[in-house]
Amino acid sequence: MFQTFDVTARPQDAPPRVARLRAWMAEQGLDAFIVPRADAHQGEYVAPCDARLAWISGFTGSAGFAVILAGRAALFVDGRYTVQAKAQTDPATFERVAWPDTSLAAWLKSALPQGGRVGFDPWLHTVAEMEKLRGLDGIALEPVANGVDAVWEDRPAPPMGAMRAYPDALAGRAHAEKRAQIAEALRAAGVAAFVTTQPDAIAWLLNIRGADIERTPIAQAFAVIHADATVDLICAPEKTTPVADHLGDAVRVVPSEQLPTLLAGIEGAVGYDKTTCPVALAEMPGEARAMDDPLALPKACKTEAEIDATREAHLRDGAAMVRFLRWLDEDRPDDLTEIGVAQALEGFRRDTNQLLEISFETIAGAGPNAALPHYRVNVETDRPIAGEPVLLVDSGGQYLDGTTDITRTVPVAAPDPEVAHHFTRVLQGMIAVSRARFPKGVAGCHLDALARAPLWAEHKDYDHGTGHGVGVYLGVHEGPQRISRVSQVPLAPGMILSNEPGYYREGAFGIRIENLIVVREAERPAGGDDRKMLDFETLTWVPIDRRLIAAELLSPDERAWLDAYHAEVAARIGPRVEGADRDWLLRMTAPLGS
Template structure:
């Protein structure tokens, strides 16, 4: 079926069930950013396969909400579907809940699947519907329509990331977690986020493409801890290890029942954005459970990397830098020989050079290999059916990353494939200035991402320009490539502290014309302490040259030029011991100082 037919089938089922509206979010029972294929219902129904978006359907209409990263992509993929694109943040565009409240009838019924809908979203809907007395109804209308084609729920083999990489054992982390809960005045916690259980248990698997997590919940009570997981996919030695570390094992589907059966009074800390409405209702049904809203505790614990993790992360980025250099040399050679190279070839090349690194666990996300105007779509992915051929002109943007036993990486480089025009150099140097200004900022303690983000945007704002996304995000440790709580954007109120990592990736995206992005990962560290307090700074831990050919040095300040030359010196010193003589000759030129 095409998208229009799928929406029609959903509307027919809604009518049969007495439901006036239905919501399909981009989520799974763990409110994950990247979903197992089994839960990619929004993508299946709409045809829009960006990582974020919400589909709302009424008896006569369908609309999809997407943010600025996906405006261009969504316009293309929704064409002919009958689904209206709602551009989040644009003037006159209502929120999902406001649109539904306006479209649904008085005393109507709104359907949601509480298993994959967050408590926070369910409550927003209730608030928006109160005036018209629209009720919420729990109903899974996805399964009856998405049948034969639907992938099974994942159950890949689970394994343990050794503490030599992870820094601490699960029992040590459990003790730290319980201390954190005590400080919040609570004594119970349900880890719903996959990355939280992964961190706490040192447990990994391959349930989500590019993300080494296992579908599970972890329940921590005052005198016990239980992992709810499909036991068939947990090898005996892993079960024994977790039990020895203080964690019992129970079936995945028994999570809600376990909450309902708690016999002694406990107080849970919950974050409604990461807790499904179905599990929240299970808590509400048990009079022994009190809840306190607060910060998801593990997110804050794992957001600050330990000394062991930082040491390993630098090894992972060094390996990644070697892979990037070998890719760039290969690409230059193919272009010089006038071989046919497509975006899909670039994807395969990048995958090859990462996988040949020792202790590689694969890619951390699908490579964005975008040539020319395709790079204006921030999250563009080439496919065999839609794959541009590179020419000796314009820019190639490559955004990619890898998982290694030592950590996770995320990097973007934009390459000039021919002699860049003055306009192309101007754009590239603007992005580079923004990147450098962010990387070299020094700031007082307790400064949040919302304040630091300004440093990157100033060069753009000077010219009346901007980019419709954050400047950077946290990166997990052998985990998700997007990690909170820290971020560099106009919303993040979380203060940076030493040990946090974040990407620095400003860009320019001119529709149907050009896209440029430069991305490094930064480590927050102490800079100095004076009578005015503590000051922090960032250290780049991504090691890969930035294309000098596309830079206009006259448009860099002395401080920016000094930073760039020092950065390239560090790249050469870090990577050269791991490259061949010929590769080092290339790297020396790529990292040569600019006068």
């Protein structure tokens, strides 16, 4: 069972909580303490017991951190969360810092005197992260016990969800085969073992799923993969009882407190990834060696079985979305609010009888709330949708055969020409990525500009990546593949990504259009060179609202792509819906201009 605790702080809760932390800092002789969003697994979503940043500041975004000093406190957030941070935090307690425009190192150097002591929890910061700070002249970084934990009196207990086996037929490979592949990579790298703290990588490797994090079917654990293809699974043993037979003798379950002894007993180097491994783990006994994570790319490149399964999940989810969008368009109550939108959409997904969980908290933003890229509605922000220019709905489902993530922006009032103009520019960026054909070796940073070019031409942009990796009944956000300015990871067949450009006008409206796509080998057209190229297969089949499209802005090729996409939506989803839903679908997928 998932634990549900309210650990957030209202703005008025922050001053006494920060004061208690400062008293603890004084006892430790610290001038500053860093409070990250992260847990020991560096997951995007954290268990209630690890929601330290939300507890002390009130900020609930999925990225950011705070630094507490004796006389000031700062919350560091990126452009996605500027408005959200302003709304959720007490400005008298927390100053807001634009990050990464201002680095933590630069801020600490200006905020602290020579000889300043900065405390950090070595289980919550990676080796790579702390290496960026080690060169601070005159400032000491002190690994300490967590100060927030010391003053958080009613902190929830760690999650203890039971593991369950994931079918080999859906995974496409048994875990023995996966373990053998990783073991071969370890031998080639000259290490005796590799230690990972990534629950989704462990779930992929061992064909298991868990119930420790809401919306994401993972079990919090560490694992040591040995060059002989055996694995030590580091977690509370009671979590593994249901999967004992599935794991077999080659997977040993080791209680967490025995991890230092285990590592000390390994003969030879133990590899770790600096970008995900906590400082505390890398500094445990034994010979540690930094290396690239050997699980990352095999996990990211889905098998044919996984791709076939996720295709079916997206068709099922697409039919649920069509039923929802038709209801929203024709049958919604006059007093419908954002919370009602999220509840109704989940109901349509549950009607499939195959939804296991939504894949993240539904973003249902009307009017100005749509301008918050990662907005999450609550009873205080809930807004009626009537009369707003647009409603942005970003949502997804967790099914046994796949994880979905889709965004559609739809008109609520009569379409506004300015909104339609920007919607069309966003659509052009999404089409450009969908149609991309590129050589092997091209990374997400190379394709990101395709999505932004229509906006850049008008001196506009958006402050989030264009696409993230997606798992198969795993994390809705997974790495290492991304479409963003900073991603250097070459795209490879089998990688699933989102394609979601957007545009946001603070206080007015927000637009985002998102499909999931999968990298594949491209077919060579007549006249093409005899070389291998890649392109994308679309996985998401749901109408894009034609009422918001300024058709005169589209090129003939863009119109042809949109009409072909809608024809395919009708062909694939039409047989899965009936009556008024099917009639609406056919109207919404008619050729543009008809």
